[in-house]
Amino acid sequence: MDFPMRIAFLSEHASPVALLGGEDAGGQNVYIDEVSRNLALRGYAIDIFTRRDSLMAPPVLDWTPGVRVINLTAGPPEFRAKDTLWPYMSAFRDAFLNFMQHDEVHYDLIHGNFWMSGWVATELRQHLSIPVVQIFHAMGKTKQRHQGSMDSSPQQRLEVETGIINSVDRLIAQCPGEMTELIDDYGADPHKIEMIPSAVNTEIFRPVAHAEARRFVGLEPDDFVIVYVGRMLPRKDVRNVVHAFAHLRRLCAEMLPGALPKIKLLLVGGETPEPDPIATPEIGVLQHLAADLGITEHVRFVGKRQQDTLRYYYSAGDVAVTTPWYEPFGLTPLEGMACGRPVIGSAVGGITYTLADGVTGFLVPPRDPQALAMRFYQLLQEPELRVQMGQAARQRVEHHFTWPIVARHTGDLYETVLAEHHLAQTRWHSGQARPFVSIQLDEKTKFETEA
Ligand code: UDP
Numbered sequence: 001m002d003f004p005m006r007i008a009f010l011s012e013h014a015s016p017v018a019l020l021g022g023e024d025a026g027g028q029n030v031y032i033d034e035v036s037r038n039l040a041l042r043g044y045a046i047d048i049f050t051r052r053d054s055l056m057a058p059p060v061l062d063w064t065p066g067v068r069v070i071n072l073t074a075g076p077p078e079f080r081a082k083d084t085l086w087p088y089m090s091a092f093r094d095a096f097l098n099f100m101q102h103d104e105v106h107y108d109l110i111h112g113n114f115w116m117s118g119w120v121a122t123e124l125r126q127h128l129s130i131p132v133v134q135i136f137h138a139m140g141k142t143k144q145r146h147q148g149s150m151d152s153s154p155q156q157r158l159e160v161e162t163g164i165i166n167s168v169d170r171l172i173a174q175c176p177g178e179m180t181e182l183i184d185d186y187g188a189d190p191h192k193i194e195m196i197p198s199a200v201n202t203e204i205f206r207p208v209a210h211a212e213a214r215r216f217v218g219l220e221p222d223d224f225v226i227v228y229v230g231r232m233l234p235r236k237d238v239r240n241v242v243h244a245f246a247h248l249r250r251l252c253a254e255m256l257p258g259a260l261p262k263i264k265l266l267l268v269g270g271e272t273p274e275p276d277p278i279a280t281p282e283i284g285v286l287q288h289l290a291a292d293l294g295i296t297e298h299v300r301f302v303g304k305r306q307q308d309t310l311r312y313y314y315s316a317g318d319v320a321v322t323t324p325w326y327e328p329f330g331l332t333p334l335e336g337m338a339c340g341r342p343v344i345g346s347a348v349g350g351i352t353y354t355l356a357d358g359v360t361g362f363l364v365p366p367r368d369p370q371a372l373a374m375r376f377y378q379l380l381q382e383p384e385l386r387v388q389m390g391q392a393a394r395q396r397v398e399h400h401f402t403w404p405i406v407a408r409h410t411g412d413l414y415e416t417v418l419a420e421h422h423l424a425q426t427r428w429h430s431g432q433a434r435p436f437v438s439i440q441l442d443e444k445t446k447f448e449t450e451a
Helices: 027-041 086-103 114-128 140-150 157-167 176-186 210-217 238-255 281-292 307-316 331-338 369-381 383-400 403-429
Strands: 006-010 045-051 060-064 067-072 109-113 132-135 170-173 193-195 224-229 263-268 299-303 319-322 343-346 361-364
Touching: 006 027, 006 114, 027 045, 027 060, 027 067, 027 109, 027 331, 027 403, 045 086, 067 086, 086 114, 109 114, 109 403, 114 132, 114 157, 132 157, 132 403, 140 157, 140 176, 157 176, 170 176, 170 403, 176 193, 210 307, 224 238, 224 307, 224 331, 238 263, 238 281, 238 369, 263 307, 281 299, 307 331, 319 331, 319 369, 331 343, 331 361, 331 383, 343 369, 361 369, 369 383
Parallel strands: 006 045, 006 109, 045 067, 109 132, 132 170, 170 193, 224 263, 224 319, 263 299, 319 343, 343 361
Antiparallel strands: 060 067
């Protein structure tokens, strides 16, 4: 009987089980969930290791056929912001080793996610001689460049990232921009990098008829609606969207006197299902901004929503928008496109790769509300262009950006890495010593079988 290849996904802060839309639960959680499911459909057995962030979390959860979620105890079993988790990573590593020993399970390959799990993966690679494929999801240098003193990452981050880049077997870059960052900012060997863009679930994210979507969301059928979906963080620059929306209203008043269209801005995301400025301070900032600009009644805050209803929100929009300062990849533009809507995105990071400018929507400079307002105005004036772009957007997603495509490429990469690894091992066995570094386990972090 053939045993399936067993892969350990390490993802210290992003679990597929988490509710999405809050500060630390977004694209990485979706990636882990979709890639593991689709790899399981291709015959791999996947264990996702994440940090236990609640006493209620079971040690092992059968998530979907072929995919388990393992909650490792490393630090307090409660939510902690991801930028405070670094001190628990040696405990995370030890808990992983204890789990392997306890369950007598062997992994063929480790897939590290984010820099902290990447460090754990490199430790395990040395200790167990298991090959590692690493995806960062976001790079520390880029964050530092854009956020400056607002960057709350631990100071070791850049050094640790460089160490990971030098020691893993392969790096996955999600777009050409990330590949450039790895090479130019960290001196990564280009041959080590495989570009595998992320994707969207085209069954969950699909077009919904306009009228039905408007009914579901509770908006008038004839309004012109602009929709933003995503985490509510300063770097997502939803403030830019609010400013642009105010410009658009002024532009319409100037250009279309007497026939002022009704336009609305729909903002989805936040820590709670109801928009709460205390739980989500950025919502408070945006509410004040809307009040200062005199547009409060035209801006609707929705709160966070889960993936299974988001198609109604995207489809209720005439256009979807996202204008972050920077974006490692950006799943939300793809989601808007999959729902058959034109998307306007800032010309940064992965968005410049996924969005075809002038075909599936428009790229605009970040931090430029006037430029964004002009594109809103154009799409408001040209309903046929909206339809054309929406159709082109859906097609582009179907052809290039689905999770089964990602799983196929990722599986191929695993096979290549494993073949190289076996070859190297054969060489070691025929004479050369195998590098082996023993790790001192922390006795306090034994894997717990009971919650
Ligand atoms: N998201 C969600 N509910 C919300 C807000 C966001 O499910 O209320 C999801 C969104 O659909 C997308 C992810 O969170 O799948 C955000 O991913 P993206 O890559 O756009 O940004 P990131 O969170 O990685 O910065």
